Amino acid sequence: MPLQAIAQEAGISRSTLLRRLGGGRRELDAAVRAAGIDPGGQKPVRERAVEAAATLISSSGLASMSLERVAASAQCSVHSLYAAFDGRDGLLQAVFERYSPIVDIEAVMSSPSADLRTTVRTIYERMAIAVQREPRVMPAIMAELLARPQDEALQPLVRYAVPRLFAGVGKWLTAEIAAGRIRDLPLLLLIQQMSSPLVIHLLLRPATTQIPDLPSPTIEEACTVFADNFLRAVALPAPPENR
Incomplete structure (x- = not known):
């Protein structure tokens, strides 16, 4: 941006601006x-x-x-x-x-589908994208959490991320319990049951895909299988319609 435009925006002349800057724009x-x-x-x-x-x-x-x-x-x-x-x-x-799925998942939960399966499947897709995203921030953070859970370098992130997780995913799951669509289970265990199978698969995937002749499903297939398994474990049957 030229100094003339800066001076005009500041409501002073270019010469006054230069004088205040000491003759050049280095200080600015x-x-x-x-x-x-x-x-x-x-x-x-x-x-x-x-x-x-x-x-x-x-x-x-x-x-x-x-x-x-x-x-x-x-x-x-x-x-x-x-x-x-x-x-x-x-x-x-x-x-x-930037690199976790939290913002994308919150967007999904802000307007959830009437179909519980579709909502869960979409959340899994967002998780898969985040865990595989380069640079691999989420795998690195998870590795630190597993290896050194008491590390002081981790504590600010834990204090920020965990309440955020419960405020978003936890609130949505609580509403699904209240609506009678999923079982009333301890919230922490419910979140872990939802996320852990897919996350473990994604963390191990770079290694398992290197093994010759080991069948490896696509990410889309893995998301579908884990979403269906989660719902089989926690979803409640729809109540009969009133006659």
Whole structure:
């Protein structure tokens, strides 16, 4: 953006703007970068940082995601990361929002199909997309949870993601129980029964598909089978129509 346009937007002359900037736009560009936006035509700092953090998590684990390493990879300053995310926890939440299925699943549940099977099948599709998405953020996070559940690096994400999960998926399942469509089971176990078979299949799939002569269903087939199995386990028969 030319200085003339900036001056016009600010309601001052170009010469006044240059005088306030000390004769050039270097100080202005530095201030813009500090606010989390790169004036050089690159992607915004926020987007570059999320992508850089996701790549680090996928390749080296969650503990590798320091603000210093993210800043170096995203070609920005640590100060810019604080301006954009208010610290490491905010950046980690932004990565989770981008690479987990939570946002897509919440969208499905906000307008669920009248057909319970279709809703469950669609949720499984969104889960499959997220777990397989590159960089492989979700498998890396799940591996850390299994190997080091007490790791301090994980706790901010756990405190953010678990309540979010119960507020979304848990609320939907509770409504399905109240409507008499699924069994009244402990909510945590119900969520785990719904998600675990497909997630385990997706995590092991890169290895099992390398085994010669081992039949491997497509992702679509796996989603259908696991959705049907889940409903066979928890769905209640429809009540008879009133005569």
